Amino acid sequence: EDQVTQSPEALRLQEGESSSLNCSYTVSGLRGLFWYRQDPGKGPEFLFTLYSAGEEKEKERLKATLTKKESFLHITAPKPEDSATYLCAVADTNKLIFGTGTLLAVQP
Amino acid sequence: DAMVIQNPRYQVTQFGKPVTLSCSQTLNHNVMYWYQQKSSQAPKLLFHYYDKDFNNEADTPDNFQSRRPNTSFCFLDIRSPGLGDAAMYLCATSRDSGSGDIQYFGAGTRLSVL
Numbered sequence: 001e002d003q004v005t006q007s008p009e010a011l012r013l014q015e016g017e018s019s020s021l022n023c024s025y026t027v028s029g030l031r032g033l034f035w036y037r038q039d040p041g042k043g044p045e046f047l048f049t050l051y052s053a054g055e056e057k058e059k060e061r062l063k064a065t066l067t068k069k070e071s072f073l074h075i076t077a078p079k080p081e082d083s084a085t086y087l088c089a090v091a092d093t094n095k096l097i098f099g100t101g102t103l104l105a106v107q108p
Numbered sequence: 109d110a111m112v113i114q115n116p117r118y119q120v121t122q123f124g125k126p127v128t129l130s131c132s133q134t135l136n137h138n139v140m141y142w143y144q145q146k147s148s149q150a151p152k153l154l155f156h157y158y159d160k161d162f163n164n165e166a167d168t169p170d171n172f173q174s175r176r177p178n179t180s181f182c183f184l185d186i187r188s189p190g191l192g193d194a195a196m197y198l199c200a201t202s203r204d205s206g207s208g209d210i211q212y213f214g215a216g217t218r219l220s221v222l
Contacts, residue, residue, distance in 0.1 A: 004150075032208025043112075043198050043213035044151070051208065087150070091208035094163070095141075098150035 002027045002092050006099035013106050016077045021102045023088030024070040031091040033071050035064050038085045038101065078106045111135050112214035114199050120220045121189050129184040129217045131199030139205045140182040142174060143198040145216075151198055157182060158205050186219075194221045
């Protein structure tokens with residue numbers, strides 16, 4: 001059965017303190033791994049798609065990487081505005097399977 | 109400009125009173141999805157439309173139904189809401205339904221059941 005596990009469940013960082021979020025997955029045939037950001041009371045906002053092991057993508061302070069078993073979302077020198085829940089999802093045939101997310105809090 | 113628009117943002121209904129949530133899109137995407145997300149949980153797919161073809165998830169309760177009268181609009185009908193149906197309901201769209209197409213989400217409708 002396809003499964004997505006994110007860790008840690010919650011992470012508190014000081015402003016400027018870099019860290020990484022993990023997304024491990026098991027899927028019969030990976031058609032894409034997605035990272036979304038979700039602010040409280042809002043819908044997920046698309047960040048990145050990765051399709052093959054070794055692929056990397058960057059956007060501002062965020063960098064996503066992919067291996068055959070997991071993906072990392074690296075956050076470099078985070079700011080308070082980076083505080084949100086970060087969701088990982090894998091594409092299986094015609095739907096996304098989401099993890100439960102990592103709640104990130106960046107303190108000034 | 110918002111591309112996937114959900115109305116209302118907040119909906120309060122009474123136990124057993126039918127409710128309809130609305131979603132519209134300006135992306136002209138073929139696929140529209142409805143997810144249910146409860147607090148601190150992953151979004152759970154209820155069903156999706158590929159054009160006019162309806163695809164129901166096996167574990168979606170019969171209490172939930174959907175309509176897609178045209179490309180731009182999709183509705184979620186909850187026939188007899190129970191307390192357990194209180195959640196955030198998310199609408200999403202994608203150009204296609206395969207090959208890992210990006211899904212774009214609306215802001216969601218927070219449903220409360222009294």
